[in-house]
Amino acid sequence: MELLLRAQVSFVGNYGVNSDATQRSHQGMRMHPRSLLRKQTCVLKPATSSVGRGRSLCVTSAASSDVQETDVVVIGSGVGGLSCAGILSLYGDKVVVCESHYAAGGVAHAFKKAGYNFDSGPSFYTGLSKFPSVNPLGQVLHALDEPVPCVQYDTWIMYLPEGNFVCKTDAEKYRKELGRLGGPGAEADWVKLEKEMEPLSKAAAGLPAAALRFDPLVALTIWKFLPSVLASGPQAAMLQDPFKALMDKVGVRNEFVKNLCDLECFVLSGVPADGTITAEMAFMYGERNRKGSTIDYPLGGAEAVVNALVRGVEKHGGKVQLNSHVEQILMEGGRATGVRLSDGRVIKARKAVVSNASVWDTQRLLPAGAAPASWKKQSLDTPECDSFLHLHLGIDATGLPADLECHHVVVNDWSKGVAAEQNVVVISIPTVFDPKLAPEGKHVVHAYLAGCEPYDVWKGMDRKSAEYKALKEVRAEVLWRALEKVIPDVRARSEVTMIGTPLTHERFNRRHRGSYGPAIKSGEGTFPGPGTPIPGLYCCGDSTQPGIGLPAVAASGMIAANTMSPITKHWELLSKIGVW
16 A cells, blocks of 8 residues: 555655744744743634735633534644645534644744745645646645645756756756766666656556545545556556665666665655655656656745645634644543643544644653553654754845756765765755745745754754854854855855754654654555554654655645545545546
């Protein structure tokens, strides 16, 4: 089942987090202390425009002894949680989403400072602007009738030890650029790999994530798609193997090609080629090489996507409650029956509780003794990716080239491995496509280390200390140097500077050790499905199948919702999104 799920991941869904300074940029509000929670609950009321930004309407909360009832409680308003809540609301369930933060979106939330609008996380998007879409996030948005206007583009740049690689969503141009930088044998190795990937790409794309559910009724939703999956014959078995196994099978020997494959796997799944399932890469290659393929940038940034999902939840009767931190999952008779918030309020769930928290944080929400010992140990022992380091800038754009690209990836040293500490930097300049995200004549810049900043370097530090401030400057130097490859005088242009650390990510997003997510390697383990050993408790997000990435977490939300719902509702969804 895992190979079918993880095949539905397209391009990169990198996650980030805002800097420590952002807690002061939301009209003086801070990440909630309990005293704030006792005073108010914020329910997001999105703007009417599909591009407009949401605003929070704060209302006095009920007394702490009050009990609210609903069908389903979703813990966390990340993209996975909102996707699950949106589909369940569409199906007719009453859903309440509880979000600790004062902004919806989880690691995809947005924030503002000094007139600049910053994305905290996702950088690359595909499949949002076209219908039908193979991207699960695009499918969720279409199901909820919440289109997000996008700019389409086809180019990004990688700064590699061998030189600059201009990437295109065009198979022939990509192949030629690879041959130019890779030296003797590079293009020939790539051609062999592409030839082997072609039938696998078709098989990987043949089964939409929207058709999946984790119960016996799955046979009634996937049967139409099985011929496409099985058309590649016995070779389809390789979809579940590590991508490196496929590279070895076709005899990839060129070091540049090996390194490039490791890089693409790492930015896609958080682990190199020896740990990334072939299905993910097959699907991504198929999408990139598809005629007319483009990358999307949503106008309004990640916030536009989050607001669209929130609107989708609320217009079908659901609620997204901000500043509503879940302190514990409630149990009755061995079943999950609701949640208790940190201000004492209780929300009872007639049908289910869905945790969009990480695998580690979900365990900490359960009462002592509620989780079977073996499941608890397995969850807490899940290997973790490293964390993030972020540099958010507002810069003067005067004199910068008109053809400046939005997305850039910098690799410092192949010999260290792509997952090595501070080795791969991702850069996004979204105002290239959406100038409204910054004051006139300015640019928003976001540079970050995704999954290669160790938490232990920062563990236990006092965020108010001079030592912490000094370490931020030292550790962020690699981000400045990477940005100078794109904008040589970026330091002189900077007007707003914010640095986010693993402690920021841990604190704002309540992520275990600020982690990028589980580092589950293909061949060594599998991501769990949405079900748990506890009746009434489900999970979604990047700790469940298909795994890490924006399309993957949207898929996880759909899969959880479908698993909990009648088959007739599921069929209606498949028809609506154009895959049935």
